[in-house]
Amino acid sequence: MFARPFSINIPESALDDLQDRLRKTRLPEPLSGLSWSEGMDADVLRDLLAQWSTSFDWRAQETALNQLPQFVATLGEQQVHFVHQRGVGPNPMPLVLTHGWPGSFIEMQRIIALLTDPASHGGDPADAFDVVVPSLPGYTFSSPFTQAGCGPFEVAGLWSELMTGLGYGRFGAQGGDVGAAVTSWLGVRFPERLTGLHLNYIPGAYRPPLGETDPPLSEEETAYLQRAAAFSEAEGAYAHIQRTKPQSLAVGLNDSPAGLLAWMGEKILSWCDPRAAIDHEWLLTNVTLYWVTNCIGSSFRPYVEGSRRPLLFNSGERVNPPLGVALFPKELPLPPRSWVERGYNVRRWTQMPCGGHFAALEQPELLAEDIRGFFRDYR
Secondary structure, three states, X not given: OOEEEEOOXXXXXXXXXXXXXXXXXXXXXXXXXXXXXXXXXXXXHHHXXXXXXXXXXXXXXXXXHOOOOEEEEEEOOEEEEEXXXXXXXXXXXXXXXXXXXXXXXXXXXXXXXXXXXXXXXXXXXXXXXXXXXXXOOOOOOOOOOOOOOOOHHHHHHHHHHHHHHOOOOOEEEEEOOHHHHHHHHHHHHOOOOXXXXXXXXXXXXXXXXXXXXXXXXXXXXXXXXXXXXXXXXXXXXXXXXXXXXXXXXXXXXXXXXXXXXXXXXXXXXXXXXXXXXXXXXXXXXXXXXXXXXXOHHHHOHHHHHHHHOOEEOOOOOOEEEEEEEEEOOOOOOOOOHHHHHOOEEEEEEEEOOOOOOOHHHHOXXXXXXXXXXXXXXXX
């Protein structure tokens, strides 16, 4: 059997240990008036910790997640956890959705039904997808890579093998954050298998062709590079340490649930659009998944390996399958279309009215509509 059914069942002892650690939390005393300027807002953190240790019901969240059809496949030495929901329509298209950091497969919890059964949500059944949502290696229930040197490039190979095992010869791919890098590498490595790619984020490791024969940088592109540099200077400390000294950081976060919540919660809450703020129940569910699976250290690996093998293109090289891009206004700095077209075959470019970094979670209806619209021409 290629894959076996899977359901989440965290031991009660792990939840008891979590509660014990939460009760013993020792927080630093912050300076007054810092708010979010130097990291997680202290008042927000205290409120979340109080909720996590009192009213948060993991078992209720676990039951809800187990409504998703989950499986585990063994691909070589890797155990890959994934959701596989069949589409409801005349000819569903296979589509693999890849999450990022500090998210997990539950980022896709709301969008899956919109893609698999569009007719039940005001859409056309002809737009249905067979949706596959794998957990990245080293995230929650997927085993980590067993050796260094494996990052988004290698994950793309795993996803190709997974889709083959599920009986899909050709398929579409979609992603944001780390998932955008994996999706892009799928397009580079397996262009003959990709019906198309859809991204809601352009990978930070993307380096387009900028040789002597390529067009010079435009003012818009130069301005983007300046914005990206400013963001990296002001907000990029997390990425720098996660790709350079992840082991030291992982020790503290793997031992302190309060530390883990502060590290992950700051990014989740500050990267979303405040007009549709992330539900705190979802945030605590996501952080709990990281905690009970001891995966924070292994979740840093895409940063290490992605920096060692960036999406670097020389003149004439590009991602050939057609690309659709959905741009959400509160996303991290995004390049202009001309920058993306230097290395991708851009066919659709949609400016969204609202939403941030976690598009499938924040604005699943908007994202699903754009995914359906893009792939409609490639069925």
